[in-house]
Amino acid sequence: MALPRLDAQALMGAALLAPAALDRLMPMHLQIAADGHVVHVGPTLGQVSPVPLEGLGFKALMGVLQPRGIQDLAGLRAADGGQVRFRLATEPEIPMKGLCVPTHDGGALLNLSFGYAVTSAVEHFHLTCGDFACTDLTIEMLFLIEAKSAAQEEQRKLNMRLQGDKQRAEAEALSDGLTGLANRRAFDAALMRCIENGAPFAVMQIDLDFFKAVNDTLGHAAGDAVLAKVAAVLKKETRASDLVARVGGDEFSILFVRFVDVGSLLDVAGRMIAHIEEPLPFGKQACEISASIGIAVAQGAHSDTAADLVHKADTALYASKFAGRRQATIYSQGLEEEVARNAADLPLPRQ
Amino acid sequence: MSHNSYIAVGDIMHGLVNRSIECFVRDTYGQMAWEDVARCAGLEPATFESMLHYDDRLTHAVLEAISQRLNKPREAVLEDVGTYLVTHSNTKAIRRLLRFSGDSFGDFLASLDDLPERVKLAVPDLEFPRLELEERGNGQFCLWVRGAHAEFIWVICGAMRALADDYGALVLMEGHDPVGGTDGFIELHLAALSFAEGNAFSLGAGGAN
Numbered sequence: 001m002a003l004p005r006l007d008a009q010a011l012m013g014a015a016l017l018a019p020a021a022l023d024r025l026m027p028m029h030l031q032i033a034a035d036g037h038v039v040h041v042g043p044t045l046g047q048v049s050p051v052p053l054e055g056l057g058f059k060a061l062m063g064v065l066q067p068r069g070i071q072d073l074a075g076l077r078a079a080d081g082g083q084v085r086f087r088l089a090t091e092p093e094i095p096m097k098g099l100c101v102p103t104h105d106g107g108a109l110l111n112l113s114f115g116y117a118v119t120s121a122v123e124h125f126h127l128t129c130g131d132f133a134c135t136d137l138t139i140e141m142l143f144l145i146e147a148k149s150a151a152q153e154e155q156r157k158l159n160m161r162l163q164g165d166k167q168r169a170e171a172e173a174l175s176d177g178l179t180g181l182a183n184r185r186a187f188d189a190a191l192m193r194c195i196e197n198g199a200p201f202a203v204m205q206i207d208l209d210f211f212k213a214v215n216d217t218l219g220h221a222a223g224d225a226v227l228a229k230v231a232a233v234l235k236k237e238t239r240a241s242d243l244v245a246r247v248g249g250d251e252f253s254i255l256f257v258r259f260v261d262v263g264s265l266l267d268v269a270g271r272m273i274a275h276i277e278e279p280l281p282f283g284k285q286a287c288e289i290s291a292s293i294g295i296a297v298a299q300g301a302h303s304d305t306a307a308d309l310v311h312k313a314d315t316a317l318y319a320s321k322f323a324g325r326r327q328a329t330i331y332s333q334g335l336e337e338e339v340a341r342n343a344a345d346l347p348l349p350r351q
Numbered sequence: 352m353s354h355n356s357y358i359a360v361g362d363i364m365h366g367l368v369n370r371s372i373e374c375f376v377r378d379t380y381g382q383m384a385w386e387d388v389a390r391c392a393g394l395e396p397a398t399f400e401s402m403l404h405y406d407d408r409l410t411h412a413v414l415e416a417i418s419q420r421l422n423k424p425r426e427a428v429l430e431d432v433g434t435y436l437v438t439h440s441n442t443k444a445i446r447r448l449l450r451f452s453g454d455s456f457g458d459f460l461a462s463l464d465d466l467p468e469r470v471k472l473a474v475p476d477l478e479f480p481r482l483e484l485e486e487r488g489n490g491q492f493c494l495w496v497r498g499a500h501a502e503f504i505w506v507i508c509g510a511m512r513a514l515a516d517d518y519g520a521l522v523l524m525e526g527h528d529p530v531g532g533t534d535g536f537i538e539l540h541l542a543a544l545s546f547a548e549g550n551a552f553s554l555g556a557g558g559a560n
Contacts, residue, residue: 120555122554123554126553128454128552128554129452129458130453130454139451139554142451142554143448143451143469143472143473144473146444146451147473147474148473151474154367154401158400158401158402161400
């Protein structure tokens, strides 16, 4: 049996599909007749346009952005299958893109999409799932954008909580991260305990000399190495029952519990300074620093507050600095006046 | 921060599930109720992180504690969690993501088979059961819930009830736990697709709905 001869024109032309079928496949398409006027508009496209597009001519319909130079139907037909980017004259806020194919009746069929403007377009036009063909991945993409944003928000909150935990942990910590010594917080607490229980003890304040020069010339890594070495020296020259703390950048404090013999304390301080002065090799260079030390003694049943004792030890430390650094001084009554006299003559050493 | 409850491998529950249960208790019964539950279940610290994984025994302990405190069977608690996820203002992202399924509850039912894939797009490491909708005619459906964590069936049941309301459909549902070698399933009777005025939904994320 001979097959009926199919008319190529009818097969390939849009006439093969009823307009309603085209609408379902491509709810955002429009058909332009040979005379350049719009003859049919898909339902979603019709919905987003504030005025009917049917009957509009090319110029009234769109301004083409890319490829440049397309000004009429002939230009559109020549784009044949390529991407055309344009703005509809009736909705100039939303850039669109489309795929254009020439039709056999001399017109063109243009299937449109919002491209990257899709998120603002669905919001602007209040589009729903039913406005897109189910083969169009717009809905899936909107879903994905929203899902990922929600997940990202959760992640952001987790990061903030972890950050808060970290800061809290650091604030509550009692040790100095760099040297492993106690920190100021731990020192202050231990000093309070010493005062409360009334046993004799000594406070030693140690300030490094020439440390800033090491940091400035050899860098922070050298500075950190020096601090670690000083920490090791201080640990070695003290007993396990003493508390050694790093209380500032290059400032250390030590509590000697039940150890108040002035001569012995000065011996310990002297040994510390001697060890601290031993050059520390760093690369091809050597870090050379020293230390000034001030000591205050509390002889049991204290009338001094923590602040008084720290002030006395600091005063003794200044006395060491004014006397030329690299030495230790024990606080004694009247030392404040001597330091004050020196301070009037000389610039106060760095604190 | 103690993470004795956190484990890397084995029988794990996604933090998002645990976090959902926690938020359900806090938002519905208050912070004190949640703290009681966490104490009973031995959860320390007393909160779940949604982006971490936990031993699933912990989830079971928490569910048991809620069930005792509320004097409700576990299935009912889980259904309430499902309803909470779709209806509460603190979890409106979930309701929105579910409404992407289509414009009607019928569209939503038809898309249920794809739900695990969609969940995977949103949260790649969340183990979600496979769903298969079987249409039995006359508005009768059977939704099979296969694999991972049988408890999900009750959460899905609660969420679907709430979602039917959200779409304005009238649906009767009955869940069935997995028995022996049979998977759990939910029987649905779709009595009316548009029974009441549903809640609005707009695709744009900036929209309030």
